[in-house]
Amino acid sequence: MHEMPYTQSIFEIVIDYAKQHNSSKVKKVYLKIGDMTGVIEDSVRFYWESLTVGSVAEGAELIVEHVPIRVRCYNCGTEYVAPDQFSLFCPECNFFGGEMLSGKEMLVESIELE
Template sequence: MHELSIAASLVESAEQAARRAGAQRVTQVFLRLGALSGVAKDALLFSYDIATAGTLLAGSQLVIEDVPVIVHCDQCRCDVALPGIQDFRCPVCGRLCVQIVAGRELEIAGIEIEVADEEANPQPAT
């Protein structure tokens, strides 16, 4: 259940960024998850609710974008997406592809935050 510690790191990073931006609340977190990241999506979603409890992210939604493995095929001279992660042969010509272009992502793309409108209701600096 390593997804819980990954969720905890995710929450820590997102909360830090949210605080720096003066956010009151985080409503959505956008995550890019590569097929080669090795993270189980369902387990991560499950862990997310636990990890966000009591933080600025409580009640927020985790939006996951699946990123397929993309390799560069020397023979076809182009980047191709692989259907799985157990066979690194080019699906077009069958050549083994060494160069991985995408698919390792475990990255927070961005967050949706709520910021108090300071002009409408000025807050003293703390």
């Protein structure tokens, strides 16, 4: 759903970065996507390919690292990894919900230029 604006902003970050470093070719872009964001990697790749055509980032490889949803239970303090955003049940006490420790990331980790 929100992959298009997300990919657009990655694209802008990458293009700015290449400009700042006077590079005419971007080789690799490392992304971090939290599982909580619901961002679909395939959609990001799809938009990326069409956005980058004719730019310095054309043909640049996207390397995506998925960040698991880590939660600290509000009830008993147990930390656990949730399979998705709808399954935030504590394995110890079955309490629903907790403090989100990771999984909401949506960022460009690093960019490799030629």
